Amino acid sequence: MVFVDSYPKTSKIVRSEFIVAFVALGIGALFGVIQALHRTGVFRGFISSADYYTILTGHGVLLALVFTTFFISGLFTWAVANSLERELPHRIAWSGFWIMLTGTVLAAVSIIGGLVGAPSILGHDLKADVLFTFYAPLKAHPAFYIGAALIIVGSWIAGLAYFKALWEWRSENPDERIPLQTFMVLTTMLMWYVSTIGVAVEVVAFLIPWSLGLIQNVDPLLTRTLFWYFGHPVVYFWLMPAYLVWYTILPKLAGGRLFSDPLARVVFVAFLLLSTPVGFHHQYTDPGIPSGYKFIAMTNTMFLLLPSLLTAFTVVASVEHGARQRGAKGYLSWLRNLPWGKPAFAGCMLAGLMFAAGGFSGMINAGMNINYLIHNTIWVPGHFHLTVGTAFALTAMAISYWLVPQITGKKLRQRSIATLQPYVWFVGMALMSNAMHRAGLAGIPRRTAEPTYDEFAFEGVAGTVGEMRIQIAIGGFLLFVGAAMFLIVMTDTLLARRGGTLSVNSNIPEPLSGADHSPRILDNYKLWTAIALLLIVIAYGPPLASMVADGLFAPGSPPIPV
Amino acid sequence: MALSRRQFVGAAAGTAALAATGTATAQEEPDYGGWFDDVSNYDGTADKRGQDTVTITVGAQGNNGAFAFDPPAVMVSPGTEVVWEWSGEGGGHNVVSDGDGPLDSGSPVSEAGTTYSHTFESEGMFKYVCVPHKSLGMKGAVVVRPGGSGDGGSGGQQQQGPPENPDYGGWFDDVSNYDGTTVDRTDADSVEISVGAQGNNGAFAFDPPAVRVTPGTEVTWTWTGEGGGHNVVSDGDGPLDSGGAVSEAGTTYSHTFEEMGVYKYACVPHKSLGMKGAVVVGGPLGGSGGGSGGGSEQEGSGIELSGPQWLLSGSILLAFFSPLLFAVAMRRRQNGRPPQTGEGGELQRATGPEPVEEAAETEPAVELGHDEYDPKGTAALVAFYFVLIGLLWVFMYFVEFLGRVSIIG
Numbered sequence: 020m021v022f023v024d025s026y027p028k029t030s031k032i033v034r035s036e037f038i039v040a041f042v043a044l045g046i047g048a049l050f051g052v053i054q055a056l057h058r059t060g061v062f063r064g065f066i067s068s069a070d071y072y073t074i075l076t077g078h079g080v081l082l083a084l085v086f087t088t089f090f091i092s093g094l095f096t097w098a099v100a101n102s103l104e105r106e107l108p109h110r111i112a113w114s115g116f117w118i119m120l121t122g123t124v125l126a127a128v129s130i131i132g133g134l135v136g137a138p139s140i141l142g143h144d145l146k147a148d149v150l151f152t153f154y155a156p157l158k159a160h161p162a163f164y165i166g167a168a169l170i171i172v173g174s175w176i177a178g179l180a181y182f183k184a185l186w187e188w189r190s191e192n193p194d195e196r197i198p199l200q201t202f203m204v205l206t207t208m209l210m211w212y213v214s215t216i217g218v219a220v221e222v223v224a225f226l227i228p229w230s231l232g233l234i235q236n237v238d239p240l241l242t243r244t245l246f247w248y249f250g251h252p253v254v255y256f257w258l259m260p261a262y263l264v265w266y267t268i269l270p271k272l273a274g275g276r277l278f279s280d281p282l283a284r285v286v287f288v289a290f291l292l293l294s295t296p297v298g299f300h301h302q303y304t305d306p307g308i309p310s311g312y313k314f315i316a317m318t319n320t321m322f323l324l325l326p327s328l329l330t331a332f333t334v335v336a337s338v339e340h341g342a343r344q345r346g347a348k349g350y351l352s353w354l355r356n357l358p359w360g361k362p363a364f365a366g367c368m369l370a371g372l373m374f375a376a377g378g379f380s381g382m383i384n385a386g387m388n389i390n391y392l393i394h395n396t397i398w399v400p401g402h403f404h405l406t407v408g409t410a411f412a413l414t415a416m417a418i419s420y421w422l423v424p425q426i427t428g429k430k431l432r433q434r435s436i437a438t439l440q441p442y443v444w445f446v447g448m449a450l451m452s453n454a455m456h457r458a459g460l461a462g463i464p465r466r467t468a469e470p471t472y473d474e475f476a477f478e479g480v481a482g483t484v485g486e487m488r489i490q491i492a493i494g495g496f497l498l499f500v501g502a503a504m505f506l507i508v509m510t511d512t513l514l515a516r517r518g519g520t521l522s523v524n525s526n527i528p529e530p531l532s533g534a535d536h537s538p539r540i541l542d543n544y545k546l547w548t549a550i551a552l553l554l555i556v557i558a559y560g561p562p563l564a565s566m567v568a569d570g571l572f573a574p575g576s577p578p579i580p581v
Numbered sequence: 582m583a584l585s586r587r588q589f590v591g592a593a594a595g596t597a598a599l600a601a602t603g604t605a606t607a608q609e610e611p612d613y614g615g616w617f618d619d620v621s622n623y624d625g626t627a628d629k630r631g632q633d634t635v636t637i638t639v640g641a642q643g644n645n646g647a648f649a650f651d652p653p654a655v656m657v658s659p660g661t662e663v664v665w666e667w668s669g670e671g672g673g674h675n676v677v678s679d680g681d682g683p684l685d686s687g688s689p690v691s692e693a694g695t696t697y698s699h700t701f702e703s704e705g706m707f708k709y710v711c712v713p714h715k716s717l718g719m720k721g722a723v724v725v726r727p728g729g730s731g732d733g734g735s736g737g738q739q740q741q742g743p744p745e746n747p748d749y750g751g752w753f754d755d756v757s758n759y760d761g762t763t764v765d766r767t768d769a770d771s772v773e774i775s776v777g778a779q780g781n782n783g784a785f786a787f788d789p790p791a792v793r794v795t796p797g798t799e800v801t802w803t804w805t806g807e808g809g810g811h812n813v814v815s816d817g818d819g820p821l822d823s824g825g826a827v828s829e830a831g832t833t834y835s836h837t838f839e840e841m842g843v844y845k846y847a848c849v850p851h852k853s854l855g856m857k858g859a860v861v862v863g864g865p866l867g868g869s870g871g872g873s874g875g876g877s878e879q880e881g882s883g884i885e886l887s888g889p890q891w892l893l894s895g896s897i898l899l900a901f902f903s904p905l906l907f908a909v910a911m912r913r914r915q916n917g918r919p920p921q922t923g924e925g926g927e928l929q930r931a932t933g934p935e936p937v938e939e940a941a942e943t944e945p946a947v948e949l950g951h952d953e954y955d956p957k958g959t960a961a962l963v964a965f966y967f968v969l970i971g972l973l974w975v976f977m978y979f980v981e982f983l984g985r986v987s988i989i990g
Contacts, residue, residue, distance in 0.1 A: 021937045274945055278956070332963055336956035343954065344945035350961045375966060379973055428937040473712060474688070518935030524942050531951045 022101065022425040022525060023517075028109045029100040030426045034513075035116060036093030037423065039123065040086050040415075041509055046127075047081035048502035050074045055451070055495025058468060059488040066134075071468035072148045073133040079151025080130060080167075083257075083407055085123050088170060090415050091260045092116070092177045095204045097422060098263060099181045101525075102198035103188045107180050115177030122169025129163035143230065150466065152250065154221065154242040161230040168222045171215050178208040196534040197542050199280055200267050206287040207259040209548055210252060213555070214295045217248030234572055240307045241566045247298035248559065255294040257407045259287065261374075261414040265334045265367060267527060268418060272364040273357055275341025277530035278333050281537030286333075288541060289326040292551050293319055296558030303390045312562045313387060319558065320385040327378055334371060340531065362434075363523075366417020366441035370410050373448060377405030380456060397470075398459020401452045409448050416505045417441055421523050423509065428517035433508045440508070444501035451494025454487040461487075611724050613654070616679075616708055619718040620644065620653050621750045622817075626724060627652040635661055637721065639676065639695075639711070640668035642817040647671030648714045650721035651817075659725050662700045669693025674719070679708040689713050701725045743843050743864045749791070752816075752845050755855040756790055757781045763861055764789040772798055774858065776813065776832075776848070777805040784808030785851045787858035796863050799837045806830025811856070816845040826850050838862040 023030040053074050056062040066074055092115070100107050132138060132145030139145070140160065147159035153167065181204055185197065197205070225237045225245075266283045270276055277283065299316035302308055339353055347353035358364045380402040383389055393399065424431050431437060461477045461484065463470050470477075477484050540546065610626055617623040622643030629635045635657050643649025647670035657663060665676050665686070673689030676697055684707065686697040701707065704725050711719040746763070753759040758780030766772045772794055780786025784807035794800060802813050802823065810826030813834055821844065823834035838844065841863030848856040 021939055024937065274943065275949075331966070332959060335962055336959040339956050339958045340949060340954055342958075344947050344949050346946040350958055353958050379970055382970075425939075428935075516935075518937055520938045520940060522940055524940045526942050531954065 023428040033093040040089035043081045043085040050078035052499035059492040061492040068468035098200040102200035112180040119173030122166040125166030129160045154246040155239045203263045214252030217245045221245035247301040252294040257411040270337035273338040273341025278336040279532040280530040280534045284541045286326040362437040363421035369445040370413035374410035396459035401455025424521045432511040440504040447497025454490035458487045626654040630658040640671040644718040648717045648719045653721045656724045664698040667695035674711040759790040763791040777808040781855040785856045790858045793861040801835040804832035811848040
């Protein structure tokens, strides 16, 4: 039976969450193409250079925070209901949704306020040109911070619904292993609870009172540190849902079965343990953090490569299994026996391929010494457009082609556009991201409306700066076209009549190596959460304590007289 | 309040000067259209009409460094030669007209003593900038206008005395114990300022930081002995200079101010911490209010909320704790409710919308079980990826050396 008929209430929640996510994707993509054309100097007629930063903030917040969080909530809601075979506690899920939506509207209105002349609301200018990394000293309207806090709080409540569903299921199935999809969702949510504490404290204890004028000063280092405490795990909050898709759905789309269920569990536990105590690798150039703690963050980050490499192996092996089941032979020729014409499969595979490149530039970012080569250059956006911008976003779009028919009961429309769309995105991102990486090596800064300076010319190591600009502009434009194609398909599908035979099948075959072969300790959430917290205390305890001891609201000590 | 003799004279002089120059200034001060808004050392237009040659310093103190023209705004007669002279501070500067204009000294240079000159023949306003430091506020203007007499304008302005709330041009932005008021001591013959008072996160303040006195007043700085070595030195050109930094308690330095004006000064070692002050000489008579009362209201760290702020912070707190409240509410509801049956769903479906079916499951051509499957293709790809990573690492390390001078060689 189709999901929408088996779990109609849960389907409605998933649909609502997806719709908000898609609207955010549309606005965010529009802001993205404006930026790409503006900063490359191809067309600067949309906005003034001063408004560039407002657009940049909107792009970051709407895509990296709103699109991701809503889509992930929807995907997780589906995954838990699907694998536990029950409706989710819908009142909790709906309250989570409405709180997140309220937060989104508040944040979006304050960002857009900056584009319409920043009217004064409640005694403060309604604007939020604070970029996605909203720490001090940049200050936004209080409504922006309140909105951001509500999005986080709403996601906490949405997460509660998953846990409640598990507890209900557990009381009926006391001895069974937690189904893999639910296991992945809950591990991700535990990681999310642990890591969002940082940004919640930053926003509620410091930024909101500061923006309201209740306190005069905040410690920029402390708020940055609290933000990055959250700022790196949030990357895994984006990636782990993509991994969930790659592990549990992609093998089936390839015609095969998951290679190993226990390996998937190990990978997710490793992410729970290691995602958070790594944030200092975003702060290598920050003074006031001892190098030793930066080094700890670096080694933890390098350890984090392990689960991603395990994933690369397991997912590719599962896809290869699909190709072999389709009758493929040989070392590499099996790649031809895969359903490249199916958008859900092609999108996930291309996303994974791009993520391999993103993993490479991520290693550069994480290396303490070579980080200085690319710190705050456009290399960094080049990197995360491969991770969140492709590994997550393209996977989300691709799996929507498979999932949306199931949660609506409507056939996928505009199939030819859908088939082409992942390739358009892939080509656009390949152009834009590789040019951004090379431009970063040439020292071109990120977050700059007009990265040109009198009496100074950037020199590209490979290729010229002009060629990189054109590639970024063309790539950005193709990405916008790709997002528009996706939204056309989705709008047409959502507005269509339900009924008939869908083009997709929801059955997910058993893994080759099932959970029965894995140790039960893998499902012990209490143990893993405790170890994760311990690692955080080791990595963050002493530096945070010294920052707090330095004065919470009036930081800094006077120089010692010589 | 009885006026002392000297105070009366000062006030009379101020008023007279105001009367004499006020109209003239209003008439002659050109409208720069916001050009000088971000120029810290702009303090009116210097009237140099009647002189054959006028000199402007390039790289004078101002705009948080040596990023200013001095004087930034100058009025000259037609036919005057204006000479820009480089101070050698603040890096490379140039003099270039804003928009279309006659001035262009070429590329920025930093050598002290460099000069650039231009003779202004026609009337008008000529705005110019230092291109590299324009955004810092390194801007100037030359106004060419006939008339005027030698030193008239600027001298008159000096005697008028600073207004009731002098514009310190951001001087006190980072001074923690300056609360926006200039302490009025126009009733005293001698005024004392303590050096090393509490403030700026330590004993790094002058107290009071800003004080107004009448011309002829002797101001004495007294060291408290706290906060290490301090001194009192004028910002830019100015009369104050107590010499090297001293830390002994009880040290004093004094200066008698004769001319009206705003005298900014700082403790050189602790200037960046905000140890700065100003003496305002002349201007409006007492009773400007600030003085003693100002300190208490803004220094305190007490939190005061307006109505909407209460509403906002209340709702934030509520939102923050809402998960907890929610969990409690859910638990309470659950305790007193029988488990739901599936009947509602069944009924709905019977009369519900059109039926939907999934596509049929595609059967594999070959069924490969756990033991028959050997992922050799994956192993090949993984090996390829590691080789690629290795090559890219090599590339990354040598990017720094390609076509450049290496650190070693």
